[in-house]
Amino acid sequence: MTDSIILRRPDDWHLHLRDGAMLQAVAQHSTGFGRAIIMPNLVPPVVTGAQAAAYRDRILAALPEGAALQPQMTLYLTDTTDPADVVAAHRDGIIRAVKLYPAGATTNSASGVTDFDRVRPVLEAMAEAGIPLCVHGEVTDPAVDIFDREAVFIDRVLDPVRRATPRLRVVMEHITTSDGVAYARSGGDDLGATITTHHLVINRNAILAGGIRPHYYCLPVAKRESHRLALREAATSGEARFFLGTDSAPHPDSAKLQPCGCAGCFTAPNTMSILAQVFEDDSALDRLEAFTSLNGAAFYGLPPNDDRIRLVKRDTPADYPASINVGDEAVTVFDAGFPLFWHLEDQ
Numbered sequence: 001m002t003d004s005i006i007l008r009r010p011d012d013w014h015l016h017l018r019d020g021a022m023l024q025a026v027a028q029h030s031t032g033f034g035r036a037i038i039m040p041n042l043v044p045p046v047v048t049g050a051q052a053a054a055y056r057d058r059i060l061a062a063l064p065e066g067a068a069l070q071p072q073m074t075l076y077l078t079d080t081t082d083p084a085d086v087v088a089a090h091r092d093g094i095i096r097a098v099k100l101y102p103a104g105a106t107t108n109s110a111s112g113v114t115d116f117d118r119v120r121p122v123l124e125a126m127a128e129a130g131i132p133l134c135v136h137g138e139v140t141d142p143a144v145d146i147f148d149r150e151a152v153f154i155d156r157v158l159d160p161v162r163r164a165t166p167r168l169r170v171v172m173e174h175i176t177t178s179d180g181v182a183y184a185r186s187g188g189d190d191l192g193a194t195i196t197t198h199h200l201v202i203n204r205n206a207i208l209a210g211g212i213r214p215h216y217y218c219l220p221v222a223k224r225e226s227h228r229l230a231l232r233e234a235a236t237s238g239e240a241r242f243f244l245g246t247d248s249a250p251h252p253d254s255a256k257l258q259p260c261g262c263a264g265c266f267t268a269p270n271t272m273s274i275l276a277q278v279f280e281d282d283s284a285l286d287r288l289e290a291f292t293s294l295n296g297a298a299f300y301g302l303p304p305n306d307d308r309i310r311l312v313k314r315d316t317p318a319d320y321p322a323s324i325n326v327g328d329e330a331v332t333v334f335d336a337g338f339p340l341f342w343h344l345e346d347q
């Protein structure tokens with residue numbers, strides 16, 4: 001028996017494409033998506049409209065001919081970001097959003113915000129112009145347990161920032177806890193939340209299953225099972241505030257497999273196959289399209305993509321590589337731990 005479903009082409013509202021040789025290698029793996037919000041945490045980060053425009057050109061040049069992917073650029077908010085540059089970059093159609101990394105919270109975040117009072121004028125200007133703020137929501141205080149950093153961020157930072165700038169549109173990026181789900185639900189249509197593929201699949205045990213498994217280490221780190229179940233319930237609910245941001249974050253194995261390995265899971269190649277299985281397992285295949293193709297576009301004030309993809313369930317698993325090559329390096333593809341019977345086909 002062959003099952004098949006047709007969806008509006010999905011969008012990826014949180015994607016790391018990197019630059020240089022890595023960009024050349026990974027861009028082709030996101031071409032099943034329509035729009036993708038491109039993360040600005042390059043080294044050095046993308047902080048001005050001019051840099052975002054140049055980066056967009058490099059991405060477009062790296063995409064195969066005819067690829068559907070339309071990069072939606074972001075600026076990396078720093079303590080010294082100029083509100084006028086942000087507003088102008090948005091007005092000129094260069095950027096879709098601005099990204100907030102608390103300094104030191106995650107990979108390549110050293111230039112992030114250290115003092116929220118200093119960025120208040122930028123946030124005010126963004127609220128005025130309707131520019132969304134995408135937030136990596138973790139406190140960096142080493143005294144706070146790593147598994148609590150999202151919940152503490154919501155109380156100490158996110159809620160105060162939203163109260164101080166009431167019209168600011170905010171995306172809680174890659175939520176990992178039931179606290180994140182609950183806070184997202186407490187907002188109006190000014191508040192959205194992305195959920196990654198991998199956080200729907202793994203809990204924190206995966207990182208320490210019989211030994212240290214660096215390919216399951218990402219930030220925010222996966223939490224206990226009850227949180228994963230809360231994320232599954234949110235993603236499969238169909239609620240408009242929850243949408244897909246894969247947070248596909250490729251790193252060479254030489255950077256992951258270290259005494260202090262870096263954070264990130266590379267999920268671009270097999271995300272749609274994994275998600276179809278997740279939604280089928282939760283009897284929610286009819287809500288997959290809302291999560292991958294409708295809700296995010298609506299949050300960003302965009303129409304859904306016109307074209308469609310087909311997912312076909314076959315008796316034999318889809319054949320995804322365990323890793324891809326970037327020059328002499330391997331980049332390991334996220335292993336969901338179950339066979340992927342749903343095959344992605346472009347319409």
Ligand SMILES: NC(=O)N[C@@H](CC(=O)O)C(=O)O
Pocket residue numbers: 016041106107108136217218219220247249250263264265
């Ligand atoms: N998610 C990750 O674990 N890593 C991301 C950064 C991020 O999104 O926080 C990366 O850039 O590698």
Ligand SMILES: [Zn+2]
Pocket residue numbers: 106136173174219220
């Ligand atoms: Zn992040």
Ligand SMILES: [Zn+2]
Pocket residue numbers: 014016039247249
């Ligand atoms: Zn990310």
